[in-house]
Amino acid sequence: MATQLRLRSAKILVINLGAVGTEVVKNLVLGGINSLEILDDSSVVEDDFLSQFFLPNENVVGKLKLPLVIDRIKDLNNRVNLSINTHNISESILSEGYLSKFDLVIATELKKDEMIQLNKVTRKLNIPLYVSGVHGMLGYIFTDLIKHESTSEKDLGNQPRETGTKLSPSKTITKVELNLTKDKELVTVSDEFVELQHFFVSKNLPTQLNRRQMKRLSAAFPLIFSLFECKKEQLENMKTEEIVALLRDTSNRICDLFGIPQTVVTDLSIGAVLQQAYTEFTPSAAILGGALAQDVIQFLSGKESPINNCLILDAFRSEISIYVL
Amino acid sequence: MKSLERVLGPERYLRIRNTSVLMVGAGGIGCELLKNLILCGFGTIHAVDLDTITLSNLNRQFLFRQKDIDQSKSLTVVKAVQNFNYNDCKLEGHHGNIMDTEKFPIEWWDQFSYIFNALDNLEARRYVNKMALFLRKPLMESGTTGFDGQIQPIFPYVTECFECQPKVTPKTYPVCTIRSTPSQPIHCITWAKEFLYHQLFDELEDKTQDQRRQLESETLDRQEIDNLLRESNELAELRRMVLEPGSQFAQELIHKIFQVDIERLVNIESLWRTRKVPEPLDLLELQHELDALLQEPRSQTILVKDTSTWTLLENLYVLIRALESLQKRISSGEESCVPFDKDDEDSLNFVVAAANLRSVVFHIDPKTKFDIKQIAGNIIPAIATTNAIISGFLVLASLPFYDQEPRSRGDFGPVPQTSSTVFTSIRPNKYVTAAALSQPSPLCPACSLSARGILHVSQKDAPTLGQLVEIIKKKYGYEDIALILGKAKLIYDVDFDDNVDRSVLEVAGFVSGELLQVQDDNDELENLEFYISLGDKNELPELVLRQKVKEKEKVKENEENGTGELNNGALEPVEIIDDEVEEPPTKRQKILDIID
Numbered sequence: 001m002a003t004q005l006r007l008r009s010a011k012i013l014v015i016n017l018g019a020v021g022t023e024v025v026k027n028l029v030l031g032g033i034n035s036l037e038i039l040d041d042s043s044v045v046e047d048d049f050l051s052q053f054f055l056p057n058e059n060v061v062g063k064l065k066l067p068l069v070i071d072r073i074k075d076l077n078n079r080v081n082l083s084i085n086t087h088n089i090s091e092s093i094l095s096e097g098y099l100s101k102f103d104l105v106i107a108t109e110l111k112k113d114e115m116i117q118l119n120k121v122t123r124k125l126n127i128p129l130y131v132s133g134v135h136g137m138l139g140y141i142f143t144d145l146i147k148h149e150s151t152s153e154k155d156l157g158n159q160p161r162e163t164g165t166k167l168s169p170s171k172t173i174t175k176v177e178l179n180l181t182k183d184k185e186l187v188t189v190s191d192e193f194v195e196l197q198h199f200f201v202s203k204n205l206p207t208q209l210n211r212r213q214m215k216r217l218s219a220a221f222p223l224i225f226s227l228f229e230c231k232k233e234q235l236e237n238m239k240t241e242e243i244v245a246l247l248r249d250t251s252n253r254i255c256d257l258f259g260i261p262q263t264v265v266t267d268l269s270i271g272a273v274l275q276q277a278y279t280e281f282t283p284s285a286a287i288l289g290g291a292l293a294q295d296v297i298q299f300l301s302g303k304e305s306p307i308n309n310c311l312i313l314d315a316f317r318s319e320i321s322i323y324v325l
Numbered sequence: 326m327k328s329l330e331r332v333l334g335p336e337r338y339l340r341i342r343n344t345s346v347l348m349v350g351a352g353g354i355g356c357e358l359l360k361n362l363i364l365c366g367f368g369t370i371h372a373v374d375l376d377t378i379t380l381s382n383l384n385r386q387f388l389f390r391q392k393d394i395d396q397s398k399s400l401t402v403v404k405a406v407q408n409f410n411y412n413d414c415k416l417e418g419h420h421g422n423i424m425d426t427e428k429f430p431i432e433w434w435d436q437f438s439y440i441f442n443a444l445d446n447l448e449a450r451r452y453v454n455k456m457a458l459f460l461r462k463p464l465m466e467s468g469t470t471g472f473d474g475q476i477q478p479i480f481p482y483v484t485e486c487f488e489c490q491p492k493v494t495p496k497t498y499p500v501c502t503i504r505s506t507p508s509q510p511i512h513c514i515t516w517a518k519e520f521l522y523h524q525l526f527d528e529l530e531d532k533t534q535d536q537r538r539q540l541e542s543e544t545l546d547r548q549e550i551d552n553l554l555r556e557s558n559e560l561a562e563l564r565r566m567v568l569e570p571g572s573q574f575a576q577e578l579i580h581k582i583f584q585v586d587i588e589r590l591v592n593i594e595s596l597w598r599t600r601k602v603p604e605p606l607d608l609l610e611l612q613h614e615l616d617a618l619l620q621e622p623r624s625q626t627i628l629v630k631d632t633s634t635w636t637l638l639e640n641l642y643v644l645i646r647a648l649e650s651l652q653k654r655i656s657s658g659e660e661s662c663v664p665f666d667k668d669d670e671d672s673l674n675f676v677v678a679a680a681n682l683r684s685v686v687f688h689i690d691p692k693t694k695f696d697i698k699q700i701a702g703n704i705i706p707a708i709a710t711t712n713a714i715i716s717g718f719l720v721l722a723s724l725p726f727y728d729q730e731p732r733s734r735g736d737f738g739p740v741p742q743t744s745s746t747v748f749t750s751i752r753p754n755k756y757v758t759a760a761a762l763s764q765p766s767p768l769c770p771a772c773s774l775s776a777r778g779i780l781h782v783s784q785k786d787a788p789t790l791g792q793l794v795e796i797i798k799k800k801y802g803y804e805d806i807a808l809i810l811g812k813a814k815l816i817y818d819v820d821f822d823d824n825v826d827r828s829v830l831e832v833a834g835f836v837s838g839e840l841l842q843v844q845d846d847n848d849e850l851e852n853l854e855f856y857i858s859l860g861d862k863n864e865l866p867e868l869v870l871r872q873k874v875k876e877k878e879k880v881k882e883n884e885e886n887g888t889g890e891l892n893n894g895a896l897e898p899v900e901i902i903d904d905e906v907e908e909p910p911t912k913r914q915k916i917l918d919i920i921d
């Protein structure tokens with residue numbers, strides 16, 4: 001009930017309607033969100049037909065995207081208050097006046113500097129922010145929800161939960177109410193978040209992963225961060241050997257920066273990511289879009305504690321890890 | 326190179342473009358799955374479902390619209406996805422029961438390289454599992470309940486099959502079955518909990534959903550719809566009485582629900598042409614005995630008799646006590662509503678007694694409080710986002726199979742060793758857990774205690790039953806056998822050779838799609854199950870039978886391997902313990918069921 005109520009009042013902005021954006025919008029609209037605005041100034045390109053299933057099945061390459069998809073999205077649930085905005089993204093994400101109209105922002109497929117700039121504004125306006133993107137079989141969800149408290153009913157564990165327990169460096173149990181007759185505990189968890197700019201210089205990994213975990217860390221982590229340093233347009237104009245060298249070089253730097261052994265990035269994983277970088281892929285987008293929408297719904301209802309703060313999908317290994325950066 | 330080709334790899338891309346896959350079930354998971362299959366470019370996709378679309382499907386199943394209500398799910402999904410069939414996949418929808426052997430004979434199944442299950446019922450899943458075993462084709466099994474979801478690739482006889490682990494299954498039912506024509510205890514329990522209890526004591530959502538429209542999506546019987554709407558309105562009246570202490574609330578409610586409403590139902594003759602007519606309770610007749618029971622203090626003990634079935638009077642007694650108690654809690658202002666909770670004695674007692682009384686009325690066997698607590702506690706709603714996540718993994722997990730050239734039947738190469746089952750487990754440090762596939766359980770009734778294959782019999786040149794017996798004995802090394810057709814029809818054993826000189830085609834029931842069991846009279850070789858296929862050739866499958874492992878040795882073997890859980894058919898959830906979690910481990914079912 002409470003979930004439904006808050007969903008009904010929330011105004012959400014989705015930036016960029018790519019693969020993940022499409023999945024997120026589908027899930028939120030089906031889930032009965034009150035009001036949703038999509039901001040995307042792009043025109044349709046060939047690759048959009050990989051996974052953006054709201055596009056019409058005809059040759060619309062070169063046309064402005066959003067007007068082509070809005071009717072199909074509305075069709076999913078006409079009670080949702082849906083709007084589109086094709087204004088320039090770079091300007092819009094810096095506009096406090098514009099962003100302050102929303103209760104929550106979900107940005108997809110942003111460049112590193114764009115995400116950091118946007119985050120500065122959302123922080124200033126106290127608006128929770130989700131950021132997500134996909135590279136073929138790899139993908140990520142970053143969250144800066146500022147500060148959040150959630151309460152959910154849990155089965156009794158082997159040991160009673162205790163107030164003050166840290167579930168992760170940024171998640172703390174702040175209240176436990178025991179309901180013995182039901183074998184349940186009502187657990188309140190408080191989440192603290194950091195600004196996204198700190199992600200890129202985080203020294204937190206060595207303190208939260210033991211040696212074994214560090215050794216078998218997914219290469220997806222350093223490679224996704226490496227791709228933030230290599231722009232799409234840049235890669236498009238390079239030869240394969242040049243890209244391999246660039247990725248090797250960048251990932252070594254990233255590994256050193258985060259305190260990860262360089263060995264987690266094998267030649268094989270670089271070879272694989274070559275084929276995946278900046279490519280949309282539906283199954284990965286479906287997973288990320290499902291997880292993100294679910295987290296937003298939980299966040300709005302104050303129930304399950306949200307993703308905090310860096311989720312990495314490695315579909316090669318069927319793995320989704322969450323790190324605190 | 327096209328981007329999809331780059332992500333999948335050029336060779337795998339070609340195999341996927343040229344292959345044909347089957348999706349069974351076009352509901353919550355099915356809609357998402359079909360979208361993923363199409364956008365990954367699977368060459369040909371068949372979708373099978375026997376259901377039609379109802380209003381309640383619309384907010385979870387994104388391919389369906391208002392205008393599709395009452396249409397076939399399978400035919401509608403294949404049409405709906407044409408909107409984004411950018412890869413020109415070939416799509417075929419089949420409206421029908423996957424277990425229909427005439428519509429879907431085994432030869433039809435054989436055209437697919439992979440079978441995806443997006444099903445919501447156990448019987449069909451068992452059947453599809455069996456087909457995968459017969460054909461030794463990979464099967465991708467899936468299920469979700471609430472935030473939990475799981476996928477499991479099955480490589481027949483190499484990894485665990487669907488039946489290697491025992492299953493528990495919750496499910497939901499059409500409104501009309503619940504409200505007008507129940508035929509199983511679960512229908513009555515669902516009615517008592519989801520409808521009656523909810524209407525009286527739970528927080529009610531605002532009426533954004535048009536009740537009439539919902540009913541109209543499920544039945545055409547005008548009289549039935551009008552009646553159900555009237556029932557609901559009267560119930561709303563009674564709900565108001567909950568707030569008035571001292572009112573005749575309990576008596577009036579029972580009178581309305583088990584007498585007046587049922588009498589009205591009886592009058593809708595269209596409902597009872599093929600069903601047994603329900604019998605309203607005669608409360609006047611019962612009043613005297615009931616009063617005595619209510620006045621007797623010792624009657625209290627009924628409430629704690631959890632494991633015996635209550636009598637009609639005892640159920641009435643419990644219902645009245647539960648109603649009084651709930652009314653007190655609400656009318657005193659302590660609580661504004663009491664949502665159902667299986668651990669709240671009043672709400673559980675109410676549901677148990679109301680469900681059982683309804684069972685009595687509809688000639689259904691009542692259940693114990695213990696049983697109903699289990700069943701009522703298990704009804705969890707489906708969540709669209711879980712379906713979306715699971716459907717993504719379903720397709721991802723099928724991709725490695727297409728990394729290699731097709732091999733001989735039943736040979737999956739190294740793929741089973743590198744595949745994993747994946748289930749959602751949302752923790753501070755991860756979102757899903759992947760685990761290597763287990764070996765088949767030596768106690769599995771489907772894949773370990775029996776070998777399987779297709780028995781081709783020529784319609785022109787069929788053997789006699791006696792000849793067939795000899796061929797089977799010689800080919801597989803049995804000394805003496807018994808043959809059982811279908812579920813339990815013995816057609817041959819050493820003491821029963823009446824049919825041996827007849828052509829097998831003259832044996833009643835020996836038809837395409839029927840199963841023929843071969844049992845070893847000496848109990849040394851494993852059983853053999855044939856799927857009979859009548860056609861233009863006589864042929865037995867190439868199989869090497871395993872020696873039967875005696876029950877005791879099996880258990881021992883199992884313990885030594887440290888593999889399978891020895892659940893032996895018990896409905897026990899498997900506990901998955903993770904060494905890295907900060908949260909206490911949660912109990913979960915190994916394969917979950919969809920509620921749709």
Ligand SMILES: [Zn+2]
Pocket residue numbers: 485486487488489490765766769770771772773
């Ligand atoms: Zn099995």
